[in-house]
Amino acid sequence: MQCAPFREAVSAxxxxxxxxxxxxxxxxxxxxCPDCAGWSGAAGAVTRRARLAPAPPVPDLTAAVLGALPRQLPGTAAAARARLLHQSLRLALLAVGVAQAGLAWPALSGGAAAMSAPVHVANETGAWNLAVAAAFVAVAAAPRLAAGALPLLATFAVLLTLTTVRDLNAGHVHADRAAAHLLLLAxxxxxxxVAWRQRRRRGAAVLAGERVAA
Structure with missing residues (x-):
């Protein structure tokens, strides 16, 4: 029997x-066939030695590679600070809204008797202050509402500040009563x-969209 075809098959x-x-x-x-079996074993040994040749020595670059890596990805720290500031603003606004509601509620729940203003005027003041507190809480829950609420709140704050300063100078209001308005101003x-930051975020998003489109 010819062994050549079988040895070619072994090689294949x-x-x-x-x-x-x-x-x-x-x-x-x-x-x-002992001859072909021996030839197959020798061919297998030669093939293994050829394939399992020792790898050339390579310098250890682990320290260099780790040293070249950035300590922190660009923008990661800034984004984390922005998120922290955003959450802190919302929590602070929520706290102010709750405190403002606490100041307004006595006038609506019968505490107006202790006030010098007429009952109806005190109730109107309490309702207005409670509405302002609700606006603060709403913006804390949904910051996108800040721009819409700002014109009314800012107008009220400016007018209240002017009238409070005038009444203080005229002696028409006590300092402790005027100090309660500082919560609303805050x-x-x-x-x-919050409105300014929301506007900046929208502007950055629009600019990024324009760059992608370009």
């Missing part, structure tokens, strides 16, 4: 190529900051 098997014959025929021949300032 070692290289992962088609054998050119049924694998069962090759296995039967190797089992019955809320208006917070709404202003």
């Amino acid at each position: 098997r070692l290289d992962g190529e088609p054998l050119g014959m049924p694998a069962a025929d090759l296995d039967r021949h190797l089992a019955g 809320g208006v300032v917070l709404v202003t900051v």
Whole structure:
């Protein structure tokens, strides 16, 4: 029997190529031909030595690569600070809204008797202050509402400040009563900051969209 075709099949098997014959025929021949079996073992050893050649030495660049990595991705720290500031503004505005509601509620729940103003005027004042507190809470819950609420709140804050200063100078209002308005002014300032930040975010989003389109 000619052994050349079987040895070619052995070589093809070692290289992962088609054998050119049924694998069962090759296995039967190797089992019955000591010469081909020995040739197959030697060819396999040579192939393994060729494929398992030692890799050339490579310098350890781990320290250099780790040292070249940025300590923090660009923009990550700034984005984290922006998120923290945004959440802090919302929480502060929520606290101001709750406190403002606490100041307004006594006038609506029967506490107007202790006030010098007529009952109906005190109730109107309480209702207005409670509405302002609701506006603060609404902006804290949905910052996109800040721009819409700002004109009314800012107008009220400016007029209240002017009249309070005038009444203080004329002795028509006590200092402790006037100091209660500082809470409202703080809320208006917070709404202003939130509206400004929302406008900046919208502007940045529009600019990014224009760059992508370009």
